[in-house]
Amino acid sequence: MVGFARMSTKKIVVLGGPGDGFSLAEAIQFAERAGRDVKLVGFLNDVLPRGEILHSVPVLGALNDWREVDSDVQFIPAIQKVGDMPQRARRIEDLRIPDDRWGTFVHPAAVVSSDVEIGCGSFVLSCATVQPAARIGRFAGVRAGAMLGHHCEIGDHTYVGPNATMCGRSVLERGAYLGPGAVLMDGRVMSQFSLAGIAAAVTKDVPEYWVVFGNPARRVGWVKRPQSKP
Ligand SMILES: CC(C)(COP(=O)(O)OP(=O)(O)OC[C@H]1O[C@@H](n2cnc3c(N)ncnc32)[C@H](O)[C@@H]1OP(=O)(O)O)[C@@H](O)C(=O)NCCC(=O)NCCS
Incomplete structure (x- = not known):
């Protein structure tokens, strides 16, 4: 018999819980059911207390307890929150989890071009489409039905909401948040930790920490800055 080494099962612990954590958990379990x-x-x-069952698996501890988790297990964070992205990015980085312990996950029903690079700690959910030459940084979340056009870039700790669209060559810098159903026009840049609300039509570059919404999107506020930069 010709021997092929069987790849060991990728074991994943999700950082988070009810909310985006459940979306990611369900996606992982879907993949498991799909073989x-x-x-x-x-x-x-x-x-939540250690031992509580969420989505049929236990809470193993708090985020800081990651060292207690078996060394063959990888982590994926799902703790991004609208308006709180700088603090959430800092929380993840302060854990000092080594790179090789961060996993990535792509839903079996996502369509990701073969040349796309995905950074550690990132995930892509169902029916998302990622076109050729796009780049996904670390700890980024691409939600169900989102579309990243060709040559798009999303940086570390970015969020692309459900059904949001990034037209070709558009960019989300570190921690930027493109809300559900929002559209970012070709080549436009959302600077770090900026936020576009639901259904925004973003036709111009968005400066860092700005909150915009509407069609065309206009500034309506600012994302709260951390005490010192994350
Ligand atoms: C942009 C956003 C953060 C603004 O939130 P906010 O500052 O708390 O705004 P409010 O909810 O207080 O609304 C203020 C006003 O703006 C309007 N408004 C809020 N978001 C809007 C949007 N995206 N587009 C147009 N108008 C909007 C509200 O209707 C309200 O109008 P009113 O003063 O006439 O009553 C929020 O609307 C948003 O889009 N959040 C994203 C939701 C999300 O990502 N959810 C999780 C993923 S599914």
Whole structure:
């Protein structure tokens, strides 16, 4: 018999819980049911007690307890929150989890071009489409039905909401947030930690920490800055 080494199952712990954590957990379990070598083994969550069952797997501890998790398990964070992205980015980085312990996950029903690079700690959910030459940074979340056009770039800790569209060569810098159903015009740049609300039509570059919404999108406020930069 010709021997092919069987790849070991990728075991994943989700950082988070009810909310985006459940969306990611369900996606991982969907992949498992679809025959992929992946398994959800639990959550790390700062609020819920250890041992509580979420989405049929246990809370294994708080985020800071990651060192107690078996070394063959990888982590994926799903703790992004609208308006709180700078703090959430800092929370993830302050954990000092080594790069090789961060996993990535792409839903079996997502369509990701073969040349796309995906950074560690990032995930792409169902029915998302990522076109050729796009780049996805670390700890980024691409939600269900989102579309990243060709040559788009999304930086570390970015969020692309459900059904949001990034037209070709558009960019989300570190921590930028493109809300559900929003559209970012070709080549436009959302600077770090800026936020476009639901259904925004973003036709111009958005400066850092601005909040915009509407069609065309206009500035309506600012994202709260952290005490010192994350
Ligand atoms: C942009 C956003 C953060 C602004 O929130 P906010 O500052 O708390 O705004 P409010 O909810 O207080 O609304 C203020 C006004 O703006 C309007 N408004 C809010 N968001 C709007 C949007 N995206 N487009 C147009 N108008 C909007 C409200 O209707 C309200 O109008 P009113 O003063 O006439 O009553 C928020 O609207 C948003 O889009 N959040 C994203 C939601 C999300 O990502 N959810 C999780 C993923 S599914």
